[in-house]
Structures are given as C-alpha cells and as structure tokens.
Amino acid sequence: MTTTPEQLDAILAEAAAAAPVWASSSRADRAAWLRAAADALDAAADELVPIADRETRLGETRLRGEVGRTTGQLRLFASVVEEGSYLELTVDDADAAATPPRPELRRLLVPVGPVAVFSASNFPFAFSVAGGDTASALASGAPVVVKAHSGHPELSRRTAEIVASALEAAGAPSGSLALVEGREAGNALVQHPVIQAAGFTGSLSGGRALFDLATGRPDPIPFYGELGSVNPVVVTAAAAATRGEELAQGLATSFTMGVGQFCTKPGVVFIPADSGFEASLAALVPATTGGPLLTDRITSAFPDGVAHLVGDPSVEVVASGTAHEGEAAPIVLATDAAAVAARPEVLLEECFGPVTLLVRYASEADLHAALRAVPGSLTATLHSEPGEDVAETLGLLQSRAGRVLFAGWPTGVAVTWSQQHGGPWPATTSLHTSVGATAIRRFLRPVAYQSAPQELLPEALRDEALATLPHRRNGVLVLP
Incomplete structure (x- = not known):
C-alpha cells in the first residue's frame, strides 16, 4: 500500500490544523494525552504482539517487553511535560542602570510544528509508530506523521489506529497522529512544507538520502537521523x-x-x-x-x-x-x-x-x-x-x-532523564539524543519576548506560572 500525493496532502492539512492546538495545550492536557496513548497500547498488547511476531519473527517475550518500553517512554514524556524544565524558562529583568540599559527579556522553547517520523525495522514498537521519536515530538507539542516501515506494515497501521483514536478520545485534535506508506510518500513527506522537523532510525544510505532532501528544501528543516554505529x-x-x-x-x-x-x-x-x-x-x-x-x-x-x-x-x-x-x-x-x-x-x-x-x-x-x-x-x-x-x-x-x-555491554538502552543515544557522524546527524527525556529538545525552538505585557506573554512565562515552574532569573536558578 502506498500513500498517494493527494492522500499525503490531506493528512498534512490535518496535521497543520492540529499543530496550533497542540502548541497551545496545557501541560496537564498534553501529559494526559500521552498517558492515554500508553494505556491504549498496553490494553491492545494481546492483539498487537501476535501481529508483530508474524511480521518480524522477534518472538513474544521480546515483543511484550518492547511494548512495555514503548508505553514507558510515553509515560516518561508525560512526566517531562509536567515537570516543566524542558521549557528552559529564562528571565532577565529590565535594568535602566546597565550600560547600555537592558530591557526585560523572557525566553522559552516552543514546538517547531508538525514532525515526520520514520520507523525502524529492528524495534517495531519502541522505534516505530508510537516509539521514542513520536513520544518526544508529541510531548513537545507537535503533531506527528509517521512513515511506516515496510517490514511491519500491518502492525504499523493497527498501532496508528489505536494511538490516534486514544489521543482523540482523550481530547487531542484530529490529525494528532497519522501514517503514510511507501518510499515515494516518505520522500515527499520530508520535503512537504508543513513538516518542520524529521526523526529517522535506519541505514546510513537511507538516512543520508533523506537528510539531503530535508536540508535541500527551499526552507531547510532539521533532520535527526540515527544511522550507523560500530560501538x-x-x-x-x-x-x-x-x-x-x-x-x-x-x-x-x-x-x-x-x-x-x-x-x-x-x-x-x-x-x-x-x-x-x-x-x-x-x-x-x-x-x-x-x-x-x-x-x-x-x-x-x-x-x-x-x-x-x-x-x-x-x-x-x-x-x-x-x-x-x-x-x-x-x-x-x-x-x-x-x-x-x-x-x-x-x-x-x-x-x-x-x-x-x-x-x-x-x-x-x-x-x-x-x-x-x-x-x-x-x-x-x-x-x-x-x-x-x-x-x-x-x-x-x-x-x-x-x-x-565502564561495566556491562552496550546492548540495552535505559529510557531515563540522563540517557544519551546519539553520537558524532555517522552515528547520528546531530548531537541530540533519540532516547531519554532530552530527546524532546529536538522538536523545540527558542523564542525570546522583549518588554512584553504580561497578558501577551505565553502562559508559562507569566509571573504567576513562573512561581510554579523551574526557571532562571537574572542568571540564578529558581526552583518552585
């Protein structure tokens, strides 16, 4: 099954419409949406694992463990959203006595917009439709369009259906998560003007080709590829x-x-x-x-x-x-x-x-x-x-x-706040991680507001919200 250009445009129109809703969603709502997706996947494990085993031959024990890792990632990012330090809230108060005089500046990170995610072959749950790239992008406040891997198409379709339905049932907008299939659709996806960033796990040759498409656009976008590693x-x-x-x-x-x-x-x-x-x-x-x-x-x-x-x-x-x-x-x-x-x-x-x-x-x-x-x-x-x-x-x-x-062996990647799963080229195309809490940083960009009235600031930068969130004020870390 291949997604047609007309279908791709329709999918991305929905993602574009969903993007402002995700970007303006409260941290509590976004965390609830992520947990709803996790709960739905856990509830569907008995249905999904046999499909995954039939398509990948990885075995029930491995695949059930991978479902648990996948839902654990979604719940981790729910806690990341609630905790709030991922926003990197920073305030410098105005100082008329400074040389030159300093205006008030308030800075935070905002979602980049709709994100493309390319599924991996070797982790049909944890690096696939609802895997770490999708979880971190949704947590940032960005809708996601996933390019299914050809190695597990039936699993990809059913997982996408379950997660999209769970998100909408929890209150997220239509277009929060969608699936496309076929190499041509994947190439078109990363070049589509609606898409603002892409995450990829796969071969060096395939990742490099997509990386070149992403950076060769009239409006180049970040491409976060995990490509190859001899470890x-x-x-x-x-x-x-x-x-x-x-x-x-x-x-x-x-x-x-x-x-x-x-x-x-x-x-x-x-x-x-x-x-x-x-x-x-x-x-x-x-x-x-x-x-x-x-x-x-x-x-x-x-x-x-x-x-x-x-x-x-x-x-x-x-x-x-x-x-x-x-x-x-x-x-x-x-x-x-x-x-x-x-x-x-x-x-x-x-x-x-x-x-x-x-x-x-x-x-x-x-x-x-x-x-x-x-x-x-x-x-x-x-x-x-x-x-x-x-x-x-x-x-x-x-x-x-x-x-x-310094002990043990590298196979096995803990999904934690401090994990780093990324390295110099050709391991990845960036210095960011694709596993762990800071994977969210890939799909955020900084915006600073100068001398802005309180009522026009994003809610998280207002004084009332800052009292409840970790932030830095005049260079001093402030914890709620």
Whole structure:
C-alpha cells in the first residue's frame, strides 16, 4: 500500500490544523494525552504482539517487553511535560542602570510544528509508530506523521489506529497522529512544507538520502537521523588477565542478542594480543545460535557484509555459531590494529547482524592509532582495572561516542532523564539524543519576548506560572 500525493496532502492539512492546538495545550492536557496513548497500547498488547511476531519473527517475550518500553517512554514524556524544565524558562529583568540599559527579556522553547517520523525495522514498537521519536515530538507539542516501515506494515497501521483514536478520545485534535506508506510518500513527506522537523532510525544510505532532501528544501528543516554505529569496545591487558572469561561470555551474549540487530551491538572489540581472550570467546561461540533476520534486504546484506570484511587480507574467522537454513549464524572475525588504522573504510564499516570483529593490539600506541580511525558511534565501552592509566584511551573513546560504558555491554538502552543515544557522524546527524527525556529538545525552538505585557506573554512565562515552574532569573536558578 502506498500513500498517494493527494492522500499525503490531506493528512498534512490535518496535521497543520492540529499543530496550533497542540502548541497551545496545557501541560496537564498534553501529559494526559500521552498517558492515554500508553494505556491504549498496553490494553491492545494481546492483539498487537501476535501481529508483530508474524511480521518480524522477534518472538513474544521480546515483543511484550518492547511494548512495555514503548508505553514507558510515553509515560516518561508525560512526566517531562509536567515537570516543566524542558521549557528552559529564562528571565532577565529590565535594568535602566546597565550600560547600555537592558530591557526585560523572557525566553522559552516552543514546538517547531508538525514532525515526520520514520520507523525502524529492528524495534517495531519502541522505534516505530508510537516509539521514542513520536513520544518526544508529541510531548513537545507537535503533531506527528509517521512513515511506516515496510517490514511491519500491518502492525504499523493497527498501532496508528489505536494511538490516534486514544489521543482523540482523550481530547487531542484530529490529525494528532497519522501514517503514510511507501518510499515515494516518505520522500515527499520530508520535503512537504508543513513538516518542520524529521526523526529517522535506519541505514546510513537511507538516512543520508533523506537528510539531503530535508536540508535541500527551499526552507531547510532539521533532520535527526540515527544511522550507523560500530560501538567500539576496549579490553585492557589487566582486564583480560583478571576477568577475561567473564568478559568473553558478556561479549558472546551481547553481539548475538536479537541476532545482532541492535544499533548498539559491539561491532569492533580491541583486545590485547596473546591475552587468551580470543581463545575464551572462540570456545563459547560454537554453542551460540543465530536466527532469522528482520527483512529480506537485511538477510541478503549480512553475508555480503561478512564477505566484505573477510575479503581483507588481515581478517580471519575465529569461530562460528549455528543457524537453520536461511538464517544468520553468529561469527567472530579477527584482525590487527595496524590493519584497522590503515584501512578503516573496509574494516570499520557497520555490518548489521550477529558478527563482531576482534582487533588485536600489541601496545597502547597500536591501540590508540587504531582508535583514532574509529568513526562516530552511539556507544564506546572500556573494560579496565583499578590503577591502570587509561586516560588517553578514554579520551579517544569519549570523543567518538555519546555514551561511554565502564561495566556491562552496550546492548540495552535505559529510557531515563540522563540517557544519551546519539553520537558524532555517522552515528547520528546531530548531537541530540533519540532516547531519554532530552530527546524532546529536538522538536523545540527558542523564542525570546522583549518588554512584553504580561497578558501577551505565553502562559508559562507569566509571573504567576513562573512561581510554579523551574526557571532562571537574572542568571540564578529558581526552583518552585
């Protein structure tokens, strides 16, 4: 099913009509609308999960957990709206004695307007129709038009119906959430003058094409794309010696989780040469099992990606797991730090699926030279021991990622106030996060009011409202 140009125009006309209602809605109403959507999805889980499993083959346990994460995100953003600090309310009082004299200035963030959201293949709930991009955009006060992913069209349609109905039943206007389908409709969506920002999770090639469309418009708009990440991991010599088997078990679990189809999969792992870590991992991998990949396109791309890596003369196969015919089997490859430093365009390209590349290093100089070639990533992980001098290694890792881990593995992203899920290009097209409370900032823009009468100010900037909201006055943080 493809949305026609006429249907797209009608959908966006409704979104444009809904935008002023969302922008002027009270924080209490907006929070209630978000919670109504969450309640409706929870109530429909028994209907939606079988549809999702049929289309994605991710399994009931994983999908039910993902419904919970999705509704949890909606409720988190309801609390963000109620708390109010996302508005960044700021007041500078007039000062006639200043040089030059200073007028009164009051500043806040307002919604940008209707937002386009592009669903992901690997999270049919949490990064899809009612996922984090949609939740944060609605929380900002913007209606949303979602481009459905072709990998789960029936689920997308039914989810959109449930959420749109729940929003309207709770008092939100018609046009608050809508769905479009088809690549042409997606391209037209991001170029449509009604759309004021876009959120995307997907491939580097697909995201770059949409990014270029968004920024090439007569009126360019922000495009917040999460595109690709190898998520480097460094295991120091002391860590390998102290807990090498434990770390090998953690890596085996992490890179095969979800059949390697997480954007936070540890794709490149730097290990001390001759440390025994490689042998520990090689002993574990044959017992791992793969599974079906999400779409035909991903299924065909995975062996090509592995072959691309294995085609480098420095790369060897360390161990493989098992899988049924037509499925992807886990595989561990290995190379050396010098090869990575020399050919990062070959060895550090993301391969979506259950594969990880071990990079042997003989010295810190080898390690650091290779780390300087690592592209921007969503995460970076450092496994070290107390007392080790890891300052330079840490500096290189944190310059390349938005989240730095010192324990555990990067698969799994907590939806919290402090989460950062975004990093330097090509991980994302911006420095913002797509997970956690501050994801709302992507769909807001600042407006300052100078010498405005109280009755003409936005309600949140009036003195009566400021008494109940966190704000900054003359440079001093004021808490209610």
